[in-house]
Amino acid sequence: MYCKKLVILLVFLLVIPLVSSQGAFECSDETRLGECNINGEVCASSENLLDNDLISLSSDERYLFFGMENCENELSIGDENIGLIDTGRRFVNEFDGFNSNRGIGLPCDRNYLGVVSSDYELYTDCNFCGECVEEILEEEICPDFNNDGDVNFEDYFMLSDSFGKNRGDSGYSSIVDLDKDGGIDLDDFFMLADRFGEECIIEQITTASILDIPLPNNAKCFRASLDKEYWKLPECEKYYNGNKHVCPRFYNPVYDTEGIFYPSACWAEQLGVIDYQYGLSDRMLQFISDLWYTSKLWNPSYKVKIPNVEFSYVGSLSFKVGTFLRSTLWENSTKFSILDFDIDTHQDYGFVISGERNTIKPVHGERVKALLIFIMHDDVYPEEILLDWTKKYEYFLNNDIRKKQLVEDPIQYDIFPVVIDPPLDVERISSTHTSITFEERERIYNAAIEEIDQNDFQLVIASPVQFDGFGGYQGYLNDMTFIFASLHVPEPYSDIDKQRGLNSLAAFQNLFITISHEILHDVGLAGDHFPMGYGTTYLDYPGQNVDSLTGKERVIPEYCDFLGTSPDYYAVELPDNLKIYVGQEPDWLYKWESPSGDCLAYLHQNMILKDYDQDGEYEIMHKNNLIGIGLQRTLGWIDIDGDGITEIVDPNPYGGLEKIPNENFGKEFIVFENQIIHSFSIEEQLGEVVIGDCKFERIRLQDDFGGLSEGLVPLECEEFEQRIVNLYKGVKYSWDVINREYGRILLAKLT
Structure with missing residues (x-):
């Protein structure tokens, strides 16, 4: 099979006397030397030697080059540069050969190089003469x-x-x-x-269908927020017992024999399904893949085989509220995209929103230099205690990431603590000043780097130390990540009064819980915190009443027993001056016994002491922000497609990922011509139509206000190959309209 390139002949050899005369420089069919005939044959002294990026020459031969269109004035062969003569229409030269088997730099869009001879013949030349008749094997x-x-x-x-x-x-x-x-x-x-009689497989032209979304009927009833009172609706009767969901808000998906998605086995059984399998069905994976592939208004599209799919019952009260599916794809270690299919949010059913995002540093393979600034609004801790405890809890922060981010080189944080007095014009945190302004961030940072005499940090953590502090959030300071994390205690630290000393330690642990949470935003956790909650609930004690496979309720274990078995809690040795021994428990702590080691309660922030290793000394139990498998999938920290390679380091992630750039990216304004801007879903299929070599489905669209429109959706058509994708009834698309003599073509787009 020859490679075909549409080429126009470059040279009239009459311009320069390059070879010995032969008649009128014509071939047998009267094609002039250097011209092509209608069969894609060039009249030349030899065949074109330009097959690839290498050229073999001989010192025994003389060679002819001619080229045209966007030419430079030199032909490069290895280290040799051969000047070309511009005739006004083409670039040409004849030169003595030299022994060479080297790379060649072609100067023109259309090029010929052959051996000089006194005989002219016709040579098939698809690379030079134009579009040849394809040789079919x-x-x-x-x-x-x-x-x-x-x-x-x-x-x-x-x-x-x-x-x-x-x-x-x-x-x-x-x-x-x-x-x-x-x-x-x-x-x-x-x-x-x-x-005849053989099997054969060939690459087929893209075909598409109009399909149903693989969700159960009345999927909006999964919504757990109380603001819509869905438990009062007859169609939601199976989902509720009074105003409470029948099944816990737990996610471990299953699918029935038709590929319908259910967020847990508990839900499948509650909705009458007996035969189900764990995981995501091919239908659900295809649905999400098709949404990714559908053209977007602003954002890129993706071809993906095995996308990540997470599920929200309630969303986040401060951000996105409601029930939706979310898919996250990591393109590389700093770039990812998010796609949401809304089941029941403020935008109602069927809306799809996608967006491309970046982290300011790679999410693995980095040792992030972090500056932790303690701003002493109140004299609560000795400086040496803050510095010492920081290094101890830095270990637990990094160890947790090593356990959860399954790569050879997980991201790690080197934390440099510094203690400063509040700089001028930096207010303490209060009900009327709940965050640190950008100007305050700069004053705090400048004071800290002057104190520590370093200024090459990638992460800045500002921790106001005060009795009445609160809060935590993530933002930016110039080109650095900025984290606000309050350290607040009920009373000052004491190394003599164990109650005050241990409560101060409990407050410090709570600071690192906040830091470990906000750091997740630095590695890709969206601002709405989804799906963080599945880890913080079902890896911690409050979620132990739910079976981790079926999502059904079960008998909850004792809290102290749970702490003895959880892989997400650390038993931290108490400082020597704050140690408490079994049998010498103070009366201000509540004790309960456990076969895995006794526990003591009633510390600040509900921290627990436990004789974890049963050596007669209590340890304080510590957790970072708990990271469940849903968040691991979302952050790309584990394998999803089954090839054993974590997605953020997988050279072929998600079973195959191809980015399709958006032609509108970077444009400040788009002129929409003949385009329906509003969101229309497919209301009715009116039948297939075959026109020429194309197959269409005639459809009727409807928007939320009752507006209707009709047109033809291409299901198989080479002309619209790049826009053909499965479409789904219920999804709200925008549509490009292309008018043809045979009808209005509708091409779907998503936000």
Whole structure:
């Protein structure tokens, strides 16, 4: 099979006397030297030697080059540069050969290089002369016209129906015109006969269908927020017991025999499904993949085989509220995209929102230099205590990431603590001043780097130390990540009064819980915190009443027993001056016994002491922000596609990921011509229509206000190949409209 390039001949050899004269410099069919005939043949002294990026020359030969279109004035062969003569129409030269088997730098869009000879002949030259008639190898033809995988009588009958027809005739089909000569004749029949009875697989043109979304009926009833009172609706009766969901808000998806998605086995059974399997069905994966592939208004699209899919019952009260599906794809270690399909949010059912995001540093393979600034609004801790405890809890922060981010080089944080007095014009945190302004951030940072005498940090953590502090959030300071995390205690630290000392330690642990949470935003957690909650609930004690496989309620274990078995809690040795021994428990702590080691309660922030290793000394139990498997998938920290490679380091993530850039990216304004801007869903299918070689579905659209529109959606058509994708009833699309003489073409888009 020759490679075809549409090329126009570059040289009239009459411009420069390059070779010995032969008549009028013509070939046998009167094609002039350096010209092409209609069969894609060049009249030349030898065949074109330019097949690839390497060229073999000989010192025994003389060579001719000619080229045109966007030319430079030199031909480069290895280290040799050969000047070219500009004739005004083309660039040419003749030169003595030299022994070479080296790379060649072609100066023009269209190039010829051959051996000089006194004889001129016609040479087939697809690379120079233009679009040649494609050479068809019979063994590469697969005459499986109905795509059933076999060449059989069904294919024979399809060819027979068009036999004798030519392009333009009624009944002519290009599908059965195997040699592409514009007519269905014996040549096509013999090509079919040669493969008759064989199996064959060929790359097919993209085809699409209009499908149903693989969600159960009334999926809006999964919404757990109380603001809509769905438990009062008859269609939601199966989902509620009074005003409480029948099943916990737990996510471990299953699917039934039709591929319908349910967020847990508990929900499948509650809705009447007996036969189900764990995981995501092919239908659900295809649905999300199709949403990713559908063209977007602003954002890129993706071809993806095995996308990540998470589920929200309630969302976040401070951000996105409601029930939705979310898919997150990591393109590389700093860039990811999010796609939401709204089941029941403020935008109601069927809206799709996507967005591309970046982190300011790679999310793995980095040792992040972090500056932790303690701003002493109140004299609560000695400086040496803050510095010492920081290094101890830095270890637990990094160790937790090492356990959860399953790569050889997980991101780690080197924390440099510094204690400063509040700089001038930096207010303490209060009900009227709940955050640190940008100007205050700069004053705090400048004071800290002056104190520590370093200024090469990637992360800044500002921690106001005060009795009445509160809060935590993540933002930015110039080109650094900025985290606010309050350290607040009920009373000052004491190394003599164990109650005050341990409560101060509990407050410090709570600071690192906040820091470990806000750091997650630095590595890709969206601002709405989804799906963080599944880890913080079901890896911690409050979620132990839910079975981790089925999502059904179960008997909850004792809290102290749970702390002895949880892999997400650390038993931290108490400082020597604050140690408490078994049998010497103070009366201000509540004790309960456990086979895994006794526990003591009633510390600040509900921290627990436990004789974890049963050595007669209590440890304080510490957790970072708990990271469940849903968040691991969302952050790309584990394998999703089953190849054993964590997605953020997988060279072929999600079973195959191809980014399709958006042509509108970077434009400040788009002029919409003949485009329906509003969101319209497919209201009704009116039947398939075949026009020429294209297959369409005639559909009727409807928006939320009752507006209707009709048109043709391409299901199979080479002209619209890049926009053909499965569409789904219930999804609210925007539509590009292209008017053709045979009707209005509707091409779907998403936000």
